[in-house]
Amino acid sequence: MLENLRQQNISKDLLDQVIDFKNKYTVNENDKYRIPHDEVIYMGKDIWEQAITAILQGENILLVGPKSTGKNLLANNLSELFGRPSWNISLNINSDESQLLGIDTFKNNEVIFRDGPITSVAKLGGFAVLDEINMAKNEALSILHSTLDDRRILDIPGYDLIDLHPMTRFIATMNYGYLGTRELNEALVSRFMVIELPLISDENLSRLIKINFPTIKEDYILRFIKLFKDIELKVQNSEISSRALDLRGLLASIGSIKLGLNVHSALEMGIINKTFDKFEKELLLDLVKINFTNDTKKEDIFNE
16 A cells, blocks of 8 residues: 555655554554455545545544545545554444444343444544444434544443543545435534545546556546546536446446456446436446447457
């Protein structure tokens, strides 16, 4: 990962500080399995430098942006870069205090407290990814206020106060406009450094495809980019929903083609079938046909 970030021209000084942090705060061998190892790496120099700087200075991060801008990917990448165990917490209207902090459980004929993800993060110095934070109720998030501010303490009702490990960080993600989402209150937002992720550029999308598929031909990189950007434009113009605007789906489709699957079949799985609306499917299929003939073979796309 460090080599990839160097190729993105990330500040050498920042990366050196990351290495110093990793050497200072080691992770117990039993907890290393929770450190993410993602094959895909977020592309974007400015965003990387903002995120790294915030974490180095002890801040929590709120990643904001539309679908397929890489919010969860960046969150996982940051955990891997800093070598910290990660807990991904998917929030919704039913999320409550026990889901976040933990619950009483019965073990060896006695009642003990079983740590939840937030409690584990606080003790072990992990990274908590609060996914879709604007879908959770205020009651669930209120327990985090003292945890997210300068006090850096976690108060577990009926138990004790926990001082957060120096490397504990919270990375929240949010989309605007999803069904069930709402505005975050000012007190909560003030506890984060907010980073707005832009739509992926043609250049960064090209680099991402090349990194994952080094043998792909340049002409077909351009075709996949055009397909993705055509879908992106139709989503922006409200012609179709955002279901099919799926960067992971695009990369998975290319991977399926590399294994020998027909181009249209691969793109159906990764892109077209993400929507269940017949009109949208027909429109997406037309976009695929514009860029790829049905008899396009693996050998046409890859130099192998």
